Amino acid sequence: MKRLADKKIQEEIGWSPYHPKKHKPQIDILNSKARDKAVCAGRRGGKSAEVAYETLKELLKDDKHIWIVAPNYDLTLKVFNYVQNWIIKGFSNLAPQISSRIPPRIDIPQWHSWLECKSAENPTSLLGEELDLLVVDEAARIKRNVYQTYLYPTTASRKGKRRFLSTPFGKGWFYEEYLRCKEAEDGEAFHFTSLDNPYFPKEEWENAKKNLPEQVFKQEYLALFLDDAASVFRGIRDITGDTLKDAEMGHFYTMGVDLGRHEDFTVITVIDRFENNVVYWDRFKEIDFPLQKARIKGIAKRYNNARIVIDSTGLGDPIAEDLRHAGLLVDDFKFSRQSKAQLIKKLAILIEQRLITIPHNEVLIDELESFGYNITESRNITYSAPEGGHDDAVYSLALAVWGLTGRQDRITPIQKALKERAEHKTTSYI
Numbered sequence: 001m002k003r004l005a006d007k008k009i010q011e012e013i014g015w016s017p018y019h020p021k022k023h024k025p026q027i028d029i030l031n032s033k034a035r036d037k038a039v040c041a042g043r044r045g046g047k048s049a050e051v052a053y054e055t056l057k058e059l060l061k062d063d064k065h066i067w068i069v070a071p072n073y074d075l076t077l078k079v080f081n082y083v084q085n086w087i088i089k090g091f092s093n094l095a096p097q098i099s100s101r102i103p104p105r106i107d108i109p110q111w112h113s114w115l116e117c118k119s120a121e122n123p124t125s126l127l128g129e130e131l132d133l134l135v136v137d138e139a140a141r142i143k144r145n146v147y148q149t150y151l152y153p154t155t156a157s158r159k160g161k162r163r164f165l166s167t168p169f170g171k172g173w174f175y176e177e178y179l180r181c182k183e184a185e186d187g188e189a190f191h192f193t194s195l196d197n198p199y200f201p202k203e204e205w206e207n208a209k210k211n212l213p214e215q216v217f218k219q220e221y222l223a224l225f226l227d228d229a230a231s232v233f234r235g236i237r238d239i240t241g242d243t244l245k246d247a248e249m250g251h252f253y254t255m256g257v258d259l260g261r262h263e264d265f266t267v268i269t270v271i272d273r274f275e276n277n278v279v280y281w282d283r284f285k286e287i288d289f290p291l292q293k294a295r296i297k298g299i300a301k302r303y304n305n306a307r308i309v310i311d312s313t314g315l316g317d318p319i320a321e322d323l324r325h326a327g328l329l330v331d332d333f334k335f336s337r338q339s340k341a342q343l344i345k346k347l348a349i350l351i352e353q354r355l356i357t358i359p360h361n362e363v364l365i366d367e368l369e370s371f372g373y374n375i376t377e378s379r380n381i382t383y384s385a386p387e388g389g390h391d392d393a394v395y396s397l398a399l400a401v402w403g404l405t406g407r408q409d410r411i412t413p414i415q416k417a418l419k420e421r422a423e424h425k426t427t428s429y430i
Contacts, residue, residue, distance in 0.1 A: 256400030
């Protein structure tokens with residue numbers, strides 16, 4: 001296809017970084033001739049529209065192979081929908097080549113070019129392709145291994161261009177790529193806040209600044225790379241120890257049970273209420289519920305008839321009832337957005353203040369370190385594992401510590417009673 005000038009394309013699609021308001025960050029990015037561009041921007045900063053325009057321009061050239069990659073297919077649509085709508089508006093003869101099925105794709109057979117969306121949830125689907133343009137959206141939320149093993153090689157043979165765009169999420173490979181692009185001869189890095197977008201509502205900025213935690217606002221709206229800002233739990237490695245052991249006479253225990261559903265794990269965590277140590281930990285999946293109930297019952301009995309705090313949402317409700325009828329002490333915990341937030345906040349405080357100790361278990365530690373947050377369109381904070389990860393161990397631990405009141409008390413109830421009795425005797429003779 002004959003190359004079209006920017007002015008002509010922008011007239012056809014009805015979009016421009018100059019009109020109706022001048023968007024300086026978009027203009028700077030578009031004017032850059034760098035092969036690799038890393039764009040670190042605040043929420044709704046305008047990065048998706050800019051990279052979509054670059055993607056459309058590439059698609060309108062001969063023999064171009066393009067991917068849009070994001071943590072999941074829904075997130076790929078942020079860029080894809082711009083391209084799709086602009087084609088329908090400005091190049092309607094190409095509209096029949098658009099497929100919105102999974103994976104979303106646009107084929108231009110007239111000049112042998114195509115665009116396809118890819119999800120980082122399935123890394124094996126990223127093997128084997130050679131690309132002229134790789135767009136990685138929400139890059140900070142994609143695992144390092146997925147980028148290095150599956151995405152990095154795709155642009156080598158065709159000397160393709162790469163676009164990395166994201167709001168920061170701690171300091172991972174996207175942060176490193178941002179720094180590399182800043183220094184590289186063939187790269188350029190760009191940073192702008194949400195408010196640098198001339199269309200971003202000033203009142204939303206003020207509301208976010210007022211209602212969100214400071215670290216969250218700095219990361220999501222100021223687009224600052226912050227150590228551990230993406231992590232809910234800090235100092236995980238500082239609270240590990242050799243804690244696993246059998247029950248002790250006179251000790252009380254609480255058991256947190258997060259029941260697995262579908263591909264998830266069932267995780268059991270037992271904590272000593274007097275030492276605040278995790279003394280037992282196990283996870284398993286693809287086991288029938290009758291066997292799971294028997295295992296839960298056996299562990300509870302083993303730890304002095306431990307009080308069970310169980311996720312009783314959905315299928316968990318009848319299981320909690322069955323355990324209660326079996327004579328066990330069971331506390332239901334219904335998961336909702338609000339209750340999950342309360343649960344996670346309490347666990348975060350206990351960890352940060354080093355009031356609990358967990359075992360040297362890399363599965364548990366990895367889940368805790370990678371556990372993060374998301375901000376919904378209504379500016380509510382939700383907590384979850386990263387895309388493709390698990391959070392069963394996190395919630396099991398959170399359920400186990402839900403009933404803790406603070407610092408550990410190494411004196412058992414029997415020892416405490418004897419101590420009080422001795423003090424009473426001493427006092428009575430004075």
